[in-house]
Amino acid sequence: MITVSGLRKAYGDVVALDGVDLHVGKGEIFGVLGRSGAGKSTLLRCVNLLERPDEGVVTVDGRELTALGPADLRRARRRIGMIHQHFALLSSRTVAGNVAFPLEVMGVGRAARARRVAEMLDLVGLADRAGAYPAQLSGGQKQRVGIARALAAEPSVLLSDEATSALDPATTQSILALLRRLNRELGLTILLITHEMDVIKAVCDSAAIMSAGRITEAGPIPDLLAKPGSRLAAELFPLPPAEPGTVTVTLAADQTLLSRLARAYDVEVALAGGAVEPVAGVPAGRLRLRITGAGTAAALADLRERGLLVEEDA
Amino acid sequence: MTWSEMSPLLWEATGQTAVMVGWSTLFTVLFGLPLGVCLAGTDRGGLFPAPAVRRVLGLIVNVGRSLPFIVLMIAVIPLTRVLTGTTIGTTAAVVPLTIGAVPFFARLVETALREVGRDVVQAAEAMGAGRVRIVTRVLLPEALPGLVAGLTVTVVTLISYSAMAGVIGGGGLGDLAVRYGYQRFETTLMVVTVVVLVVVVQLAQTLGDAVARRLSHR
Ligand SMILES: Nc1ncnc2c1ncn2[C@@H]1O[C@H](COP(=O)(O)OP(=O)(O)OP(=O)(O)O)[C@@H](O)[C@H]1O
Ligand SMILES: [Mg+2]
Numbered sequence: 001m002i003t004v005s006g007l008r009k010a011y012g013d014v015v016a017l018d019g020v021d022l023h024v025g026k027g028e029i030f031g032v033l034g035r036s037g038a039g040k041s042t043l044l045r046c047v048n049l050l051e052r053p054d055e056g057v058v059t060v061d062g063r064e065l066t067a068l069g070p071a072d073l074r075r076a077r078r079r080i081g082m083i084h085q086h087f088a089l090l091s092s093r094t095v096a097g098n099v100a101f102p103l104e105v106m107g108v109g110r111a112a113r114a115r116r117v118a119e120m121l122d123l124v125g126l127a128d129r130a131g132a133y134p135a136q137l138s139g140g141q142k143q144r145v146g147i148a149r150a151l152a153a154e155p156s157v158l159l160s161d162e163a164t165s166a167l168d169p170a171t172t173q174s175i176l177a178l179l180r181r182l183n184r185e186l187g188l189t190i191l192l193i194t195h196e197m198d199v200i201k202a203v204c205d206s207a208a209i210m211s212a213g214r215i216t217e218a219g220p221i222p223d224l225l226a227k228p229g230s231r232l233a234a235e236l237f238p239l240p241p242a243e244p245g246t247v248t249v250t251l252a253a254d255q256t257l258l259s260r261l262a263r264a265y266d267v268e269v270a271l272a273g274g275a276v277e278p279v280a281g282v283p284a285g286r287l288r289l290r291i292t293g294a295g296t297a298a299a300l301a302d303l304r305e306r307g308l309l310v311e312e313d314a
Numbered sequence: 315m316t317w318s319e320m321s322p323l324l325w326e327a328t329g330q331t332a333v334m335v336g337w338s339t340l341f342t343v344l345f346g347l348p349l350g351v352c353l354a355g356t357d358r359g360g361l362f363p364a365p366a367v368r369r370v371l372g373l374i375v376n377v378g379r380s381l382p383f384i385v386l387m388i389a390v391i392p393l394t395r396v397l398t399g400t401t402i403g404t405t406a407a408v409v410p411l412t413i414g415a416v417p418f419f420a421r422l423v424e425t426a427l428r429e430v431g432r433d434v435v436q437a438a439e440a441m442g443a444g445r446v447r448i449v450t451r452v453l454l455p456e457a458l459p460g461l462v463a464g465l466t467v468t469v470v471t472l473i474s475y476s477a478m479a480g481v482i483g484g485g486g487l488g489d490l491a492v493r494y495g496y497q498r499f500e501t502t503l504m505v506v507t508v509v510v511l512v513v514v515v516q517l518a519q520t521l522g523d524a525v526a527r528r529l530s531h532r
Pocket of ligand 2 (some may be wrong): 040041042
Protein backbone atom coordinates (compact mmCIF):
# COMPACT_ATOMS: atom_id res chain seq x y z
CA MET A 1 0.00 0.00 0.00
CA ILE A 2 2.88 2.32 0.82
CA THR A 3 6.23 1.73 -0.79
CA VAL A 4 9.14 4.02 -0.25
CA SER A 5 12.49 3.41 -1.84
CA GLY A 6 15.86 5.09 -1.78
CA LEU A 7 14.51 8.07 0.13
CA ARG A 8 17.04 10.78 0.87
CA LYS A 9 16.46 14.15 2.44
CA ALA A 10 18.99 16.63 3.77
CA TYR A 11 18.46 19.98 5.47
CA GLY A 12 21.70 21.75 4.73
CA ASP A 13 24.32 19.61 6.41
CA VAL A 14 21.83 17.57 8.41
CA VAL A 15 20.97 14.33 6.64
CA ALA A 16 17.48 13.52 7.91
CA LEU A 17 16.88 10.52 5.64
CA ASP A 18 19.81 8.54 4.34
CA GLY A 19 18.43 5.97 1.93
CA VAL A 20 15.20 4.66 3.43
CA ASP A 21 13.29 1.71 1.98
CA LEU A 22 9.98 0.75 3.50
CA HIS A 23 6.99 -1.31 2.52
CA VAL A 24 3.66 -1.24 4.29
CA GLY A 25 1.19 -3.87 3.17
CA LYS A 26 -2.55 -3.28 2.67
CA GLY A 27 -4.51 -3.40 5.90
CA GLU A 28 -1.37 -3.40 7.99
CA ILE A 29 -0.58 -1.28 11.03
CA PHE A 30 3.06 -0.39 10.74
CA GLY A 31 4.95 1.33 13.55
CA VAL A 32 8.13 3.35 13.22
CA LEU A 33 10.30 3.69 16.30
CA GLY A 34 13.45 5.65 16.87
CA ARG A 35 15.27 8.21 18.96
CA SER A 36 14.46 11.88 18.72
CA GLY A 37 16.02 13.27 15.54
CA ALA A 38 16.23 9.87 13.84
CA GLY A 39 14.17 11.18 10.94
CA LYS A 40 10.79 9.60 11.73
CA SER A 41 8.69 12.70 11.15
CA THR A 42 10.65 13.52 8.02
CA LEU A 43 9.91 10.03 6.71
CA LEU A 44 6.20 10.36 7.43
CA ARG A 45 6.03 13.83 5.87
CA CYS A 46 7.76 12.47 2.78
CA VAL A 47 5.02 9.89 2.33
CA ASN A 48 2.42 12.53 1.45
CA LEU A 49 5.12 14.84 0.10
CA LEU A 50 4.57 17.59 2.66
CA GLU A 51 8.34 17.37 2.46
CA ARG A 52 9.91 16.79 -0.97
CA PRO A 53 12.61 14.12 -0.75
CA ASP A 54 15.88 14.98 -2.48
CA GLU A 55 15.96 11.48 -3.96
CA GLY A 56 13.74 8.45 -3.94
CA VAL A 57 10.33 7.22 -4.98
CA VAL A 58 7.12 7.23 -2.94
CA THR A 59 4.21 5.07 -4.07
CA VAL A 60 0.89 5.07 -2.22
CA ASP A 61 -2.05 2.92 -3.28
CA GLY A 62 -0.45 2.21 -6.63
CA ARG A 63 0.24 5.85 -7.50
CA GLU A 64 3.76 7.14 -7.72
CA LEU A 65 3.34 10.40 -5.81
CA THR A 66 6.84 11.63 -6.57
CA ALA A 67 5.95 11.67 -10.27
CA LEU A 68 2.69 13.63 -9.98
CA GLY A 69 2.10 17.28 -10.88
CA PRO A 70 0.64 19.67 -8.29
CA ALA A 71 -3.03 19.13 -9.19
CA ASP A 72 -2.74 15.32 -9.27
CA LEU A 73 -0.78 15.38 -6.05
CA ARG A 74 -3.53 17.38 -4.35
CA ARG A 75 -6.06 14.83 -5.55
CA ALA A 76 -3.92 11.91 -4.34
CA ARG A 77 -3.47 13.54 -0.92
CA ARG A 78 -7.22 13.46 -0.38
CA ARG A 79 -6.93 9.67 -0.15
CA ILE A 80 -4.27 9.91 2.57
CA GLY A 81 -5.38 10.93 6.04
CA MET A 82 -2.93 12.44 8.48
CA ILE A 83 -3.04 12.79 12.25
CA HIS A 84 -0.75 15.46 13.61
CA GLN A 85 1.17 15.33 16.84
CA HIS A 86 -0.07 18.74 17.96
CA PHE A 87 -3.57 18.25 16.52
CA ALA A 88 -3.30 21.15 14.02
CA LEU A 89 -7.01 21.95 14.31
CA LEU A 90 -8.47 25.18 12.93
CA SER A 91 -9.17 27.29 16.00
CA SER A 92 -11.68 29.42 14.09
CA ARG A 93 -13.86 26.42 13.30
CA THR A 94 -16.03 24.27 15.49
CA VAL A 95 -15.43 20.56 15.89
CA ALA A 96 -17.94 19.89 13.10
CA GLY A 97 -16.34 22.59 10.93
CA ASN A 98 -12.93 21.01 11.32
CA VAL A 99 -14.19 17.57 10.36
CA ALA A 100 -16.01 19.11 7.39
CA PHE A 101 -12.87 20.76 6.00
CA PRO A 102 -11.49 17.82 3.99
CA LEU A 103 -14.98 17.23 2.61
CA GLU A 104 -15.16 20.85 1.46
CA VAL A 105 -11.81 20.38 -0.24
CA MET A 106 -13.27 17.39 -2.06
CA GLY A 107 -16.32 19.36 -3.12
CA VAL A 108 -18.82 17.26 -1.18
CA GLY A 109 -22.24 18.95 -1.07
CA ARG A 110 -23.60 20.54 2.07
CA ALA A 111 -26.13 17.85 2.97
CA ALA A 112 -23.80 14.92 2.34
CA ARG A 113 -21.12 16.76 4.29
CA ALA A 114 -23.33 17.23 7.32
CA ARG A 115 -24.28 13.56 7.24
CA ARG A 116 -20.66 12.42 7.00
CA VAL A 117 -19.54 14.79 9.77
CA ALA A 118 -22.23 13.45 12.10
CA GLU A 119 -21.17 9.90 11.26
CA MET A 120 -17.51 10.61 11.98
CA LEU A 121 -18.25 12.38 15.25
CA ASP A 122 -20.34 9.42 16.31
CA LEU A 123 -17.46 7.14 15.46
CA VAL A 124 -15.01 9.00 17.70
CA GLY A 125 -17.60 9.62 20.40
CA LEU A 126 -17.80 13.39 20.11
CA ALA A 127 -21.31 13.82 18.72
CA ASP A 128 -22.28 15.97 21.70
CA ARG A 129 -19.37 18.38 21.17
CA ALA A 130 -20.01 19.15 17.50
CA GLY A 131 -20.54 22.86 18.18
CA ALA A 132 -17.58 23.32 20.51
CA TYR A 133 -14.39 25.11 19.49
CA PRO A 134 -11.05 23.28 19.79
CA ALA A 135 -9.98 25.59 22.63
CA GLN A 136 -12.85 24.18 24.69
CA LEU A 137 -11.70 20.57 24.33
CA SER A 138 -9.27 18.39 26.25
CA GLY A 139 -6.16 16.98 24.57
CA GLY A 140 -7.75 13.58 24.02
CA GLN A 141 -10.89 15.13 22.57
CA LYS A 142 -8.81 17.30 20.22
CA GLN A 143 -6.93 14.24 19.04
CA ARG A 144 -10.20 12.46 18.38
CA VAL A 145 -11.33 15.44 16.29
CA GLY A 146 -8.02 15.09 14.44
CA ILE A 147 -8.76 11.43 13.80
CA ALA A 148 -12.32 12.16 12.66
CA ARG A 149 -10.96 14.82 10.30
CA ALA A 150 -8.26 12.50 8.97
CA LEU A 151 -10.85 9.82 8.22
CA ALA A 152 -13.73 11.97 6.99
CA ALA A 153 -12.72 11.73 3.35
CA GLU A 154 -12.52 7.92 3.56
CA PRO A 155 -8.80 7.64 2.96
CA SER A 156 -7.21 4.31 2.21
CA VAL A 157 -4.11 5.21 4.19
CA LEU A 158 -3.70 6.92 7.55
CA LEU A 159 -0.44 8.56 8.61
CA SER A 160 -0.05 9.28 12.29
CA ASP A 161 2.79 11.25 13.86
CA GLU A 162 2.91 10.63 17.60
CA ALA A 163 -0.87 10.73 17.80
CA THR A 164 -0.88 9.68 21.43
CA SER A 165 2.31 11.08 22.89
CA ALA A 166 0.53 14.09 24.40
CA LEU A 167 -2.12 11.94 26.05
CA ASP A 168 -2.48 10.09 29.33
CA PRO A 169 -2.36 6.26 29.34
CA ALA A 170 -6.12 5.72 29.54
CA THR A 171 -6.82 8.14 26.68
CA THR A 172 -3.97 6.58 24.71
CA GLN A 173 -5.57 3.17 25.11
CA SER A 174 -8.95 4.41 23.89
CA ILE A 175 -7.37 6.11 20.84
CA LEU A 176 -5.39 2.97 20.04
CA ALA A 177 -8.47 0.81 20.38
CA LEU A 178 -10.20 3.16 17.95
CA LEU A 179 -7.36 2.89 15.43
CA ARG A 180 -7.38 -0.88 15.76
CA ARG A 181 -11.13 -0.98 15.17
CA LEU A 182 -10.91 1.24 12.09
CA ASN A 183 -8.14 -0.96 10.79
CA ARG A 184 -10.25 -4.08 11.27
CA GLU A 185 -13.56 -2.67 10.09
CA LEU A 186 -12.45 -0.51 7.18
CA GLY A 187 -9.26 -2.32 6.21
CA LEU A 188 -7.44 0.96 6.76
CA THR A 189 -3.67 0.85 6.31
CA ILE A 190 -1.92 2.79 9.08
CA LEU A 191 1.64 4.04 9.22
CA LEU A 192 2.32 5.42 12.66
CA ILE A 193 5.24 6.97 14.42
CA THR A 194 5.71 6.63 18.10
CA HIS A 195 8.30 6.53 20.80
CA GLU A 196 6.04 4.56 23.12
CA MET A 197 6.70 0.82 23.20
CA ASP A 198 3.19 0.27 24.48
CA VAL A 199 1.78 1.62 21.25
CA ILE A 200 3.79 -0.88 19.25
CA LYS A 201 2.72 -3.70 21.55
CA ALA A 202 -0.93 -2.71 21.49
CA VAL A 203 -1.65 -2.16 17.81
CA CYS A 204 1.20 -2.82 15.39
CA ASP A 205 1.51 -5.80 13.06
CA SER A 206 4.90 -4.72 11.78
CA ALA A 207 7.52 -2.28 12.88
CA ALA A 208 10.72 -0.57 11.84
CA ILE A 209 13.44 1.01 13.90
CA MET A 210 15.08 4.14 12.61
CA SER A 211 18.38 5.54 13.63
CA ALA A 212 20.33 8.41 12.06
CA GLY A 213 18.16 8.54 8.96
CA ARG A 214 18.26 4.82 8.23
CA ILE A 215 16.03 1.88 8.96
CA THR A 216 18.01 -0.64 10.92
CA GLU A 217 15.34 -3.30 11.41
CA ALA A 218 11.97 -3.82 9.80
CA GLY A 219 9.42 -6.55 9.43
CA PRO A 220 6.50 -8.31 11.11
CA ILE A 221 6.91 -8.07 14.87
CA PRO A 222 7.06 -11.82 15.59
CA ASP A 223 9.85 -12.14 12.99
CA LEU A 224 11.78 -9.27 14.53
CA LEU A 225 11.43 -10.77 17.99
CA ALA A 226 12.79 -14.09 16.75
CA LYS A 227 15.91 -12.45 15.32
CA PRO A 228 19.08 -12.72 17.43
CA GLY A 229 20.25 -9.39 18.80
CA SER A 230 17.06 -7.63 17.72
CA ARG A 231 16.90 -4.07 19.02
CA LEU A 232 13.13 -4.13 18.80
CA ALA A 233 12.99 -7.15 21.10
CA ALA A 234 15.32 -5.40 23.54
CA GLU A 235 13.27 -2.20 23.41
CA LEU A 236 9.90 -3.93 23.72
CA PHE A 237 11.00 -6.14 26.59
CA PRO A 238 13.85 -4.57 28.49
CA LEU A 239 15.68 -6.94 30.82
CA PRO A 240 17.93 -6.39 33.80
CA PRO A 241 21.67 -6.60 32.96
CA ALA A 242 22.79 -10.10 31.97
CA GLU A 243 24.91 -12.14 34.32
CA PRO A 244 27.17 -15.07 33.57
CA GLY A 245 25.21 -18.29 33.56
CA THR A 246 21.85 -16.88 32.57
CA VAL A 247 20.13 -17.40 29.24
CA THR A 248 17.78 -15.01 27.46
CA VAL A 249 14.79 -16.68 25.87
CA THR A 250 12.62 -14.70 23.43
CA LEU A 251 9.23 -16.05 22.53
CA ALA A 252 6.81 -14.80 19.94
CA ALA A 253 4.22 -17.54 19.70
CA ASP A 254 1.92 -19.46 21.97
CA GLN A 255 4.43 -21.23 24.18
CA THR A 256 3.74 -23.05 27.41
CA LEU A 257 7.00 -24.92 27.48
CA LEU A 258 8.93 -23.42 30.33
CA SER A 259 7.23 -25.26 33.16
CA ARG A 260 7.64 -28.50 31.24
CA LEU A 261 11.41 -28.06 31.08
CA ALA A 262 11.80 -28.72 34.74
CA ARG A 263 9.73 -31.87 34.47
CA ALA A 264 11.22 -33.29 31.27
CA TYR A 265 14.85 -32.56 32.04
CA ASP A 266 16.95 -32.72 35.14
CA VAL A 267 17.11 -28.95 35.65
CA GLU A 268 16.11 -26.15 37.99
CA VAL A 269 14.64 -23.12 36.24
CA ALA A 270 14.87 -19.79 38.06
CA LEU A 271 13.35 -16.64 36.62
CA ALA A 272 15.80 -13.71 36.76
CA GLY A 273 13.65 -11.18 34.96
CA GLY A 274 11.42 -10.52 32.00
CA ALA A 275 7.85 -10.15 30.84
CA VAL A 276 5.37 -11.75 28.51
CA GLU A 277 2.34 -10.01 27.03
CA PRO A 278 0.31 -10.14 23.86
CA VAL A 279 2.01 -8.41 20.93
CA ALA A 280 0.35 -8.32 17.52
CA GLY A 281 -2.12 -10.81 18.92
CA VAL A 282 0.29 -13.48 20.14
CA PRO A 283 1.93 -13.82 23.53
CA ALA A 284 5.47 -12.57 23.21
CA GLY A 285 8.22 -11.59 25.53
CA ARG A 286 11.73 -12.05 26.74
CA LEU A 287 12.75 -13.97 29.80
CA ARG A 288 16.05 -14.14 31.56
CA LEU A 289 16.40 -17.59 33.04
CA ARG A 290 19.00 -19.26 35.20
CA ILE A 291 18.92 -22.93 34.27
CA THR A 292 21.03 -25.25 36.38
CA GLY A 293 21.44 -29.02 36.60
CA ALA A 294 22.72 -31.95 34.56
CA GLY A 295 20.11 -31.60 31.82
CA THR A 296 20.80 -27.93 31.05
CA ALA A 297 22.28 -28.47 27.58
CA ALA A 298 19.45 -30.80 26.59
CA ALA A 299 16.85 -28.37 27.89
CA LEU A 300 18.32 -25.47 25.87
CA ALA A 301 18.46 -27.66 22.77
CA ASP A 302 14.78 -28.47 23.31
CA LEU A 303 13.88 -24.77 23.47
CA ARG A 304 15.82 -24.02 20.30
CA GLU A 305 14.14 -26.92 18.58
CA ARG A 306 10.77 -25.46 19.36
CA GLY A 307 11.73 -22.28 17.56
CA LEU A 308 12.52 -20.09 20.53
CA LEU A 309 15.40 -17.68 20.36
CA VAL A 310 17.88 -18.71 23.04
CA GLU A 311 20.89 -16.54 23.74
CA GLU A 312 23.41 -17.65 26.32
CA ASP A 313 24.53 -14.60 28.26
CA ALA A 314 28.26 -14.12 28.59
CA MET B 315 -18.52 81.04 21.56
CA THR B 316 -21.83 79.59 22.59
CA TRP B 317 -22.86 76.00 22.24
CA SER B 318 -25.35 76.84 19.51
CA GLU B 319 -22.54 78.48 17.56
CA MET B 320 -20.19 75.55 18.09
CA SER B 321 -22.67 72.78 17.43
CA PRO B 322 -23.02 73.11 13.63
CA LEU B 323 -19.26 73.51 13.25
CA LEU B 324 -18.66 70.37 15.27
CA TRP B 325 -21.25 68.38 13.36
CA GLU B 326 -19.83 69.42 10.03
CA ALA B 327 -16.26 68.61 11.08
CA THR B 328 -17.26 65.26 12.55
CA GLY B 329 -19.04 64.43 9.31
CA GLN B 330 -15.94 65.32 7.29
CA THR B 331 -13.74 63.20 9.52
CA ALA B 332 -16.17 60.31 9.19
CA VAL B 333 -16.19 60.60 5.40
CA MET B 334 -12.38 60.78 5.19
CA VAL B 335 -11.78 57.93 7.64
CA GLY B 336 -14.62 55.79 6.29
CA TRP B 337 -13.56 55.87 2.65
CA SER B 338 -9.87 55.61 3.34
CA THR B 339 -10.48 52.64 5.66
CA LEU B 340 -12.41 50.92 2.92
CA PHE B 341 -9.68 51.50 0.34
CA THR B 342 -6.95 50.62 2.83
CA VAL B 343 -8.51 47.22 3.41
CA LEU B 344 -9.07 46.75 -0.30
CA PHE B 345 -5.39 47.32 -1.14
CA GLY B 346 -3.66 46.53 2.15
CA LEU B 347 -5.16 43.08 2.71
CA PRO B 348 -3.91 41.56 -0.58
CA LEU B 349 -0.58 43.33 -0.10
CA GLY B 350 -0.26 41.84 3.38
CA VAL B 351 -1.16 38.39 2.05
CA CYS B 352 1.57 38.79 -0.60
CA LEU B 353 4.11 39.92 1.98
CA ALA B 354 3.42 36.88 4.16
CA GLY B 355 3.03 34.44 1.28
CA THR B 356 6.17 35.34 -0.65
CA ASP B 357 8.40 34.85 2.38
CA ARG B 358 10.70 31.83 2.61
CA GLY B 359 8.57 28.96 3.81
CA GLY B 360 5.44 30.88 2.82
CA LEU B 361 2.67 29.58 0.60
CA PHE B 362 4.20 30.94 -2.61
CA PRO B 363 7.83 31.79 -1.82
CA ALA B 364 9.28 34.51 -4.06
CA PRO B 365 12.20 36.25 -2.34
CA ALA B 366 12.71 38.81 -5.12
CA VAL B 367 9.06 39.87 -5.17
CA ARG B 368 9.06 40.05 -1.41
CA ARG B 369 12.12 42.31 -1.35
CA VAL B 370 10.53 44.73 -3.80
CA LEU B 371 7.20 44.78 -1.93
CA GLY B 372 9.02 45.16 1.37
CA LEU B 373 10.99 48.11 0.04
CA ILE B 374 7.88 49.89 -1.24
CA VAL B 375 6.10 49.32 2.06
CA ASN B 376 9.06 50.58 4.06
CA VAL B 377 9.40 53.72 1.96
CA GLY B 378 5.68 54.35 2.40
CA ARG B 379 5.95 53.89 6.12
CA SER B 380 8.99 56.07 6.63
CA LEU B 381 7.54 59.15 4.91
CA PRO B 382 5.98 61.60 7.37
CA PHE B 383 2.29 61.84 6.53
CA ILE B 384 2.39 65.58 6.04
CA VAL B 385 5.11 65.17 3.39
CA LEU B 386 3.31 62.28 1.74
CA MET B 387 0.16 64.36 1.49
CA ILE B 388 1.93 67.01 -0.56
CA ALA B 389 3.95 64.51 -2.56
CA VAL B 390 0.93 62.61 -3.89
CA ILE B 391 -0.94 65.72 -5.03
CA PRO B 392 -0.40 64.95 -8.74
CA LEU B 393 -1.80 61.45 -8.24
CA THR B 394 -4.71 62.87 -6.26
CA ARG B 395 -5.55 65.14 -9.19
CA VAL B 396 -5.56 62.20 -11.60
CA LEU B 397 -7.76 60.07 -9.34
CA THR B 398 -10.28 62.61 -8.02
CA GLY B 399 -10.02 65.49 -10.46
CA THR B 400 -9.22 67.88 -7.63
CA THR B 401 -6.39 68.43 -5.18
CA ILE B 402 -8.25 69.97 -2.25
CA GLY B 403 -11.25 69.00 -0.18
CA THR B 404 -12.51 66.04 1.77
CA THR B 405 -12.60 63.66 -1.20
CA ALA B 406 -9.08 64.60 -2.24
CA ALA B 407 -7.83 63.83 1.27
CA VAL B 408 -8.93 60.21 0.92
CA VAL B 409 -6.10 59.56 -1.56
CA PRO B 410 -3.12 60.46 0.67
CA LEU B 411 -4.86 58.93 3.71
CA THR B 412 -5.23 55.63 1.87
CA ILE B 413 -1.68 55.71 0.55
CA GLY B 414 -0.38 56.49 4.02
CA ALA B 415 -2.35 53.71 5.70
CA VAL B 416 -1.96 50.88 3.18
CA PRO B 417 1.70 50.04 3.99
CA PHE B 418 0.96 50.31 7.71
CA PHE B 419 -2.05 48.01 7.49
CA ALA B 420 -0.26 45.60 5.15
CA ARG B 421 2.47 45.06 7.76
CA LEU B 422 -0.17 44.40 10.42
CA VAL B 423 -1.88 41.91 8.09
CA GLU B 424 1.46 40.21 7.47
CA THR B 425 2.08 39.91 11.21
CA ALA B 426 -1.41 38.54 11.85
CA LEU B 427 -1.03 35.92 9.11
CA ARG B 428 2.35 34.86 10.47
CA GLU B 429 0.70 34.12 13.79
CA VAL B 430 -1.27 31.31 12.14
CA GLY B 431 0.54 28.09 12.94
CA ARG B 432 2.52 26.42 10.19
CA ASP B 433 1.09 23.10 11.28
CA VAL B 434 -2.45 24.23 10.49
CA VAL B 435 -1.42 25.30 7.00
CA GLN B 436 0.38 22.01 6.48
CA ALA B 437 -2.62 20.06 7.72
CA ALA B 438 -4.68 21.77 5.02
CA GLU B 439 -2.00 20.97 2.42
CA ALA B 440 -2.01 17.36 3.57
CA MET B 441 -5.76 17.26 2.95
CA GLY B 442 -5.18 18.32 -0.63
CA ALA B 443 -6.27 21.96 -0.32
CA GLY B 444 -4.91 24.38 -2.94
CA ARG B 445 -3.27 27.72 -2.18
CA VAL B 446 -6.30 29.89 -2.85
CA ARG B 447 -8.37 27.77 -0.50
CA ILE B 448 -5.64 27.86 2.11
CA VAL B 449 -5.53 31.66 1.99
CA THR B 450 -9.30 32.17 2.01
CA ARG B 451 -10.38 29.26 4.20
CA VAL B 452 -7.46 28.78 6.57
CA LEU B 453 -5.14 31.79 6.84
CA LEU B 454 -7.66 34.62 6.78
CA PRO B 455 -10.28 32.99 9.06
CA GLU B 456 -7.60 31.85 11.52
CA ALA B 457 -6.04 35.33 11.55
CA LEU B 458 -9.37 37.18 11.70
CA PRO B 459 -9.10 38.37 15.32
CA GLY B 460 -5.60 39.68 14.60
CA LEU B 461 -6.79 41.30 11.38
CA VAL B 462 -9.59 43.09 13.22
CA ALA B 463 -7.13 44.27 15.87
CA GLY B 464 -4.85 45.55 13.10
CA LEU B 465 -7.75 47.28 11.40
CA THR B 466 -8.65 49.00 14.67
CA VAL B 467 -5.14 50.37 15.04
CA THR B 468 -5.28 51.48 11.41
CA VAL B 469 -8.59 53.32 11.90
CA VAL B 470 -7.21 55.12 14.93
CA THR B 471 -4.13 56.07 12.92
CA LEU B 472 -6.35 57.30 10.08
CA ILE B 473 -8.31 59.47 12.51
CA SER B 474 -5.09 61.07 13.63
CA TYR B 475 -3.76 61.43 10.06
CA SER B 476 -7.06 63.00 9.03
CA ALA B 477 -6.43 65.76 11.53
CA MET B 478 -3.68 66.95 9.20
CA ALA B 479 -5.99 66.97 6.21
CA GLY B 480 -6.73 70.63 6.87
CA VAL B 481 -3.54 71.38 4.98
CA ILE B 482 -5.22 70.34 1.75
CA GLY B 483 -8.64 71.61 2.69
CA GLY B 484 -10.04 68.32 3.84
CA GLY B 485 -11.67 69.81 6.92
CA GLY B 486 -12.49 67.54 9.81
CA LEU B 487 -12.11 67.73 13.58
CA GLY B 488 -8.36 68.32 13.64
CA ASP B 489 -8.68 71.16 11.18
CA LEU B 490 -11.44 72.71 13.28
CA ALA B 491 -9.25 72.64 16.37
CA VAL B 492 -6.38 74.27 14.49
CA ARG B 493 -8.44 76.94 12.76
CA TYR B 494 -10.53 78.03 15.72
CA GLY B 495 -8.49 77.05 18.70
CA TYR B 496 -5.02 78.00 17.50
CA GLN B 497 -5.64 80.71 14.94
CA ARG B 498 -8.66 82.43 16.55
CA PHE B 499 -7.97 81.70 20.23
CA GLU B 500 -11.35 79.96 20.67
CA THR B 501 -10.04 77.82 23.51
CA THR B 502 -13.45 76.39 24.39
CA LEU B 503 -14.05 75.10 20.88
CA MET B 504 -10.59 73.62 20.78
CA VAL B 505 -11.11 71.80 24.04
CA VAL B 506 -14.50 70.51 22.93
CA THR B 507 -13.05 69.35 19.60
CA VAL B 508 -10.24 67.53 21.34
CA VAL B 509 -12.75 65.87 23.65
CA VAL B 510 -14.83 64.76 20.64
CA LEU B 511 -11.67 63.34 19.00
CA VAL B 512 -10.72 61.45 22.14
CA VAL B 513 -14.24 60.03 22.41
CA VAL B 514 -14.25 58.97 18.75
CA VAL B 515 -10.88 57.22 19.07
CA GLN B 516 -11.98 55.56 22.29
CA LEU B 517 -15.18 54.33 20.65
CA ALA B 518 -13.28 52.93 17.66
CA GLN B 519 -10.80 51.13 19.89
CA THR B 520 -13.44 49.71 22.21
CA LEU B 521 -15.57 48.53 19.33
CA GLY B 522 -12.55 46.94 17.60
CA ASP B 523 -11.44 45.19 20.76
CA ALA B 524 -14.92 43.83 21.36
CA VAL B 525 -15.24 42.49 17.82
CA ALA B 526 -11.76 40.92 17.95
CA ARG B 527 -12.57 39.26 21.26
CA ARG B 528 -15.89 38.04 19.91
CA LEU B 529 -14.18 36.45 16.91
CA SER B 530 -11.39 34.79 18.83
CA HIS B 531 -11.93 31.16 19.81
CA ARG B 532 -8.44 30.49 21.06
N1 LIG C 1 12.58 21.77 8.49
C1 LIG C 1 13.79 21.37 8.93
N2 LIG C 1 14.87 22.16 8.78
C2 LIG C 1 16.08 21.74 9.19
N3 LIG C 1 16.33 20.58 9.79
C3 LIG C 1 15.29 19.74 9.98
C4 LIG C 1 13.96 20.10 9.56
N4 LIG C 1 13.14 19.07 9.88
C5 LIG C 1 13.91 18.14 10.46
N5 LIG C 1 15.19 18.53 10.52
C6 LIG C 1 16.32 17.75 11.06
O1 LIG C 1 16.25 16.45 10.53
C7 LIG C 1 16.52 15.48 11.52
C8 LIG C 1 15.37 14.51 11.61
O2 LIG C 1 14.23 15.23 12.10
P1 LIG C 1 12.83 14.53 12.37
O3 LIG C 1 11.88 15.60 12.76
O4 LIG C 1 12.47 13.69 11.22
O5 LIG C 1 13.17 13.62 13.62
P2 LIG C 1 12.20 12.68 14.47
O6 LIG C 1 12.76 11.31 14.36
O7 LIG C 1 10.81 12.88 14.07
O8 LIG C 1 12.44 13.20 15.93
P3 LIG C 1 11.37 13.41 17.14
O9 LIG C 1 11.18 12.07 17.76
O10 LIG C 1 12.08 14.33 18.06
O11 LIG C 1 10.13 13.99 16.57
C9 LIG C 1 16.80 16.24 12.79
O12 LIG C 1 18.20 16.34 12.95
C10 LIG C 1 16.21 17.60 12.56
O13 LIG C 1 16.95 18.58 13.23
MG1 LIG D 1 9.08 13.80 15.01
